[in-house]
Amino acid sequence: MSRVTVALPKAAITGLALAALALCLIGLATGGAKPAALAALTTGLSLLLLAGVAWTVRFFDAWQRRRDHQRLDSLLGDAEMVCILADSDTGAIEWCNAAAVEHFNLTPPQKITTVLSDLHADPDGFVTRLQDLASLSGRADHRLKLQNCERVYRVEKLGDNQFLWRIALETRADTRDALPFEFAQFQPDGRLDYISPALRQDLSQNRISKDQLFQGTPPPHGQIAPVTLSAAGIERLAIRLESQGAATETVLFLPPQHGLDMPEHSIKPGETRHLQNLPVGLAHITLDGQLTYVNDEARRLLRLRDTYLPVLSDALEGLGRPVLEWIADIASGRMARSTEVLRLNCTLNETYLKVTLTTPPREGVNFIVAVFSDVTELKSLEAKFTQSQKMQAIGQLAGGVAHDFNNLLTAISGHCDLLLLRHDRSDLNYPDLMQIQQNTNRAAALVRQLLALSRQQTLKFVTLDLQETMDDVIHLLNRLVGEKVTLSLRHGENVAPIRSDKRQFEQVLMNLVVNARDALPMGGEIRIETASCALPKGLIRENVQLPAGNYTLIKISDDGIGIPQPLLGKVFDPFFTTKRQGEGTGLGLSTVYGIVKQSGGYVFIESEEGVGTTFTLYFAAQTPEPALRDLPKREGLHSSALQSRHALVLLVEDETPVRSFAARALELQGHRVIEADCGEAALDILQDPSIVPDCFVTDVIMPGLDGPSWIAQIRPRFPDTPVVFMSGYAEDSRVAAQARISNATFLGKPFSLVEFTQTVHAQLRLPTEMA
Incomplete structure (x- = not known):
């Protein structure tokens, strides 16, 4: 189907003819005898002949195009696939069949890129690539897979500057058509997404809403009910399945021969x-x-x-x-x-x-x-949610009890310390006072376990070198395991430090080692290992997602009796224990879990009966801290009263026993103390301009104004006065308010006489020796 192409456009040929006629007229007007007139006439006739040839060729080219289009009409005009003839230079569509007009609404001279703009991000580049391939080999094919069909392109080169595009739309078979029952599926907005072949014969519409499909209301979820198909007026039995998070909703239709058109008045159980x-x-x-x-x-x-x-x-x-x-x-x-x-x-x-x-x-x-x-999986999720709620309730209860108990222990421990100041070792009452102090410390440790359970204990995070930390605690652990059990410690190479509270981390090691010791009644070996672990893609273990990064691992393993598999999921539950009554509180492993999680780590357990148990702790690897340089000494206060160790302290505490102990402790150091039982009372005292305290000591949690709130109100008047916050709660958001208050520190309850006075003296920049 090659043809001659005229390079001159129609406007150029017309201009050439007009110029030729003008030259001829000029030559005739001058008589045609003069050389100039003769030359003009000759040139005009030549140009006129050239224009005539151009018009003839152009006419032949247009005739040839019409003939080619007629041939294409006879061959491909009624073809089912889309056929388009496009010019290679301009991309303009010269001819298209009826299928192209129907599918793409084409009206020449649109460009071929119009057909491709809906599915291709770069239609011009796509056209150029396929036409270049067709120029090299004569034909180029390309398949484009869509959701429910495929679009097949075939490009053939015709002549010098024409390409024939054939586009076939191949619909893929829907696997749902083979299902042996009749059903319809709807999108969440009510549009009909799919209808089975048998129902398609009864319904004339392809996309109808749910309300148009049924007369009245559709069948209830999970219930067989009669419905009427509004499009065909057919009565059927149908059941609507619950979606349970699916993208579509399904309505099943029972066959009509077993439905409402049966002559019987009931459905027999056998006809199913x-x-x-x-x-x-x-x-x-x-x-x-x-x-x-x-x-x-x-x-x-x-x-x-x-x-x-x-x-x-x-x-x-x-x-x-x-x-x-x-x-x-x-x-x-x-x-x-x-x-x-x-x-x-x-x-x-x-x-x-x-x-x-x-x-x-x-x-x-x-x-x-x-x-x-x-609904087994749903029931399992419900049980986990209930367990999490129970744990949250236990944590809140433990936090509240620990706060009140810490106040009691602070008062008991403090007054015991005051009594010990007046009794030496030769006094008959000294052993009794020491028993009170020791049991108070044991009670404080139990409270810390409760707070660890609720993850509300106050942690002072520092960077811990594992080798140094474990070398310090290994002697204590050796005494705990006894003579029948061997404790071995092996450090990996270049193990990175971790960040945790040193005292609480030691508590974790002690609890796990004691748990391993109890699993070795006949003796054995407990192994503690440290190692580094890089997780570039993270880790999914026991339904827990560890983020990508570098971790430090600590493994505590034994060869003991192991834990039965049904109990593995309960070992971290509070008050759960496999020991006999009176041998354990069930708080050891739950305390470990609370401390590790509050430190940002992860703890996992592996156990097999008769083989042993391994606890693995994951902590984020830290960069070793540089050696601490000697800090410059802080300047002392200029108050002559402080230089002589006599400061004015405003003490705010709502618990009377704690306030009494703290006041006596400060007075024994020679300080003057003004007491207040709430934040509002402290503000009333400070309304007197003659009262200028050298230090504020306040509880955090109090009725009415809490500690950070009343301190914030008087801070503009006393911008540099040191503050000591006290609390039996964790250093949570309310306690964290001290970070917005300059020159403030925190002291967790319960505290001893020495801890209290040392903290106050550190804020006052005074020596810490007891008077």
Whole structure:
């Protein structure tokens, strides 16, 4: 289909003809005898002849184009695939068949890129690439896969500057068409997403809303009900499946020969072949609770292995009332639909089914319909959520109890210290006072365990060198394990430091070593290992996602009796213990879990009965801190009163025993103390301009104004006065307010006399020796 192409456009040929006529007229006007006139006439006639040739060639070219288009019309005009003839230089469409007009609404001389702009980001580059391939080999093919079809491009070169594009739309078969039941699926906005082939014959519309499909309301979720298809006026039985997070909603239709067009007035239990392959568990139950029919899905859910059909109460349990009463409520019409979650009998693993009883689809039916669905995973999530709520409640309770208990312990320990100041070792009361002090310290340790359980203990994070830290604590651990058990420690190479509270980290090691020792009643070996671990892609372990990064590992393993697999998920639960009554509180491992999690780490357990147990701790690897240089000494206060160790301290504490102890401790150091029982009282005292305290000592949690709040109100007047915050709670958001207050420090309860006076003197820049 090659043809001659005229380079001169129509406007150029027209201009050439006009110029030729002008020269001819000039030559004739001058008589034609003079040489100049003769030359003009000759040139004009030549140009006029050239224009005529150009017009002739152009006419032949247009005729040839029309002939080519007629040939294409006869060959491809009625073809199902899209056919387009495009110019290679301009990309303009010279011809297209009816399929192209129908699919792409083309009207020449549009460009070929118009067809491709909807699916290709760079249609010009796509056209150039395929036409270049067609120029080299004569033809170029390309397949574009879409959601439900494929678009196939074939480009052929015709002549010097023409390309024939053929575009075929191949629809892929929908796998849903092969399913042996009739159903329709809807998008969340109500648009019809799919309809099975049998229903397509009855419905004339392809995209209709849910309201247009049904006359009245669609069937309820999980219940068989009669519906009328509005498009065809057909009555059918249908059941709407619950979506449970799916992208579409499905409505199943029962075959008409078993539906409402039956001449009988009831559906017989035996006529259930249409229900057998449904992807939802369906069963028929008589009024006495006997299963008379179950389809394949219901048989799988109920774990029925033979043809015997049990009574519903024998297959499921956990209703909480007689099954016959439940069935009677449905059969009598007192309830149109009822759903219960029941547990399946005779299974090794707990399986929960959601059972929905619905009223019969027609009057006169002597059975009711049950719909089954597996909700075991949902039940498991519910149990985990309940456990998390219980843990949160226990944590809140532990935090509240620990706060009040810390105040009591502070008062007991403080007054005991005051008594010890007046009794030396030769005094008869000295051993009793030491017993009080030791038991107070034991009670304080128990409170720290409760706070670790609720993750509310105050942690002072520092960078810990594991080798140095473990070398310090290994001697204590050796005394804990006894003579029958060997404790070995092995450090890896270049193990990075971790960041945690030193005292609480030692508590973690002690708890895990003691737990391993108790698992070795006949003796054995406990191994502590440290190593570095790089996780460039993170790690998923026991449903926990560890972010990517570098970690430091600590493993504590033993060869003891191990832990039974059913109990592994409970070892970190508070108050859970496998020891006999009186041998353990059940707070050891829960304390470990709380401290590790509050430190930003992860703890995992691996155990096998008779083999042993391994606890693995993951902490984020830290960069070693540079050696600390000698800090410059802070300048002392210029107050002559402070230089003589006599400062004015405003003490604010709502607990009277704690306030009494703190005041006496400061007075013994020679300080003057002004006491207040709340933040409002402290503000009233400071209204006197003559009262200028040298230090503020305040509790954090108090009725009314808390410590940071009343300090913030007087801070503009006393910008540099040191502050000591006290609290039995963690250093949480309210305590963290001290970070916004300059020259402030925190002292956790319970504290001893020495700790209290040293903290106050450190804020006052005074020596810490006791008076």
